[in-house]
Amino acid sequence: MLFPSLLSMATVALAAAETMTLSEVLNANNKTLSTLNSLLASQPALSAALASASPITILAPSNDAFSKLLSTSAGMAVSKDPSMVAALLEYHVLNGTFNSSAFTTTAQFVPSLLTNQTFTNVTGGQVVMGMLSGKTVKLMSGLKETSTVTTADVMFTGGVIHIIDTVLTIPLSPANSAVDSELTALAGALTTTSLVSAVDNLKDVTIFAPSNAAFQAIGSATSSLSTTQLSSILEYHIINGTVGYSTLLMTGLANETFPSLMGTELMVEATDKKVFVNSAQVTITDIIVANGVMHVINNVLNPSNSTAKANTAATTQAVAFAGASSASTVPFTSGISATTTAPSASTMTAGAEKAYGTMGVAAMIGMGVIAGAF
CATH class of the missing domain: 2.30.180.10 (FAS1 domain)
Structure with a gap:
């Protein structure tokens, strides 16, 4: 036969x-x-x-x-x-x-x-x-x-x-990844506080990165922040020593508290295929960076308001800074510009994935150094 x-x-x-x-x-x-x-x-x-x-x-x-x-x-x-x-x-x-x-x-x-x-x-x-x-x-x-x-x-x-069909892109430092992911307010805030090298050289991190819109939503409060206060706020968005990819956030790390880099704890909550951190929702998952992973969130977290919780049924969240209002421009973005607009800039719900186009080749020119410079 x-x-x-x-x-x-x-x-x-x-x-x-x-x-x-x-x-x-x-x-x-x-x-x-x-x-x-x-x-x-x-x-x-x-x-x-x-x-x-x-x-x-x-x-x-x-x-x-x-x-x-x-x-x-x-x-x-x-x-x-x-x-x-x-x-x-x-x-x-x-x-x-x-x-x-x-x-x-x-x-x-x-x-x-x-x-x-x-x-x-x-x-x-x-x-x-x-x-x-x-x-x-x-x-x-x-x-x-x-x-x-x-x-x-x-x-x-x-x-x-x-x-x-496409050469893999070696993950960049958090600062460079933020720039090319259109998180220019975060990149600018790291530059303002001289935290670029410190954050880029951490090991095994999970970074919850506020979007530009999140920073703009508290724009009225940003001008009165001292460098020390802004540094504490940025450090509050980092879990050091734990790399929490989306699959882990939805399971092993869900509904637990974790000490942030600045010391005050963060609450991670998973519900109905959504992930929340304190009063913010994760909107883009799994931007793999040189020293861990970065997730985009839709609210700036406030270490002085660490008990703030998200309304998991709502599509938007109240800001965590009392009295803060939106600004006409995005703070901290002066002088910060991207070399390329990467797929990581696209809005995506936590836990969901989609196929993207070709590699942002221009980003590879600076991929060899963990601590980026602006």
Whole structure:
């Protein structure tokens, strides 16, 4: 019978693929992966490490994916810096074997081999988010840039390769991520208080980042804040030592209190697929940053009003600063401008995900330093 014969042939082919080494599989797919092969050849230490690593998952950008990157001056600058090339390649290797069937409609945050502290400060390695969208695996990296798996489950002796259509973006520092996510009021407030380096160099953080509209809503109060008061307010938006991705906020961290960087506790509450922090709702989830994760919120939190709670049934929340009113302009934004408008600037409800367009390549020129500068 023809069908059993074909099935037998497919089984033999799969078994053969699983016994091929990484280099053999990469060479066999050189027509699609020649740029990746060339970059790996320029990194002999990494290539040798990958040859014996197991179990791993390689997210392999196609030649077309690298062409999109290398067609820009920023991409060419990346390709000429060996340390950045090494970091970029390491970020495309996940710890563990994740076949396409391992991904579901629930987001997974999988550690990569990128542990170089020049680029990341997350225990266990910087993560890549993966989830199923229809029948396709989508991957999210820095600035919520999305890559699509175009060819899945290319097996080799040490694990599996998935070919992707867009080069992953190494997550930027919180300050740089804020700028490119159109959180320019937060970026400006960090600059005003000289907290940029301090926040960017923290390890394992969860940052609740007020939107520009949230800062504008308390605009009348911002001009009277001292630098010390503004610093305390900003530090109140940071949980230090815990990286709370959206899946954890909805489950393990939900309905608990956590000490903020300034000391006063924050209350995280999850209800009806929404996440609230004190009197604010999370509106954009999972902007992966160099030292953890950032979630956008629609209210500025007030450490002097730490018992303020959100009305979970309401679409908007009362400001946490008594007597404050909206300003005609967004405070702290003077002199702050983005190099690109990233997908992370798009409004999205907590827990929801969508596919985005191509990489904000211009952002990659500054991705090599955790502590950004303005």
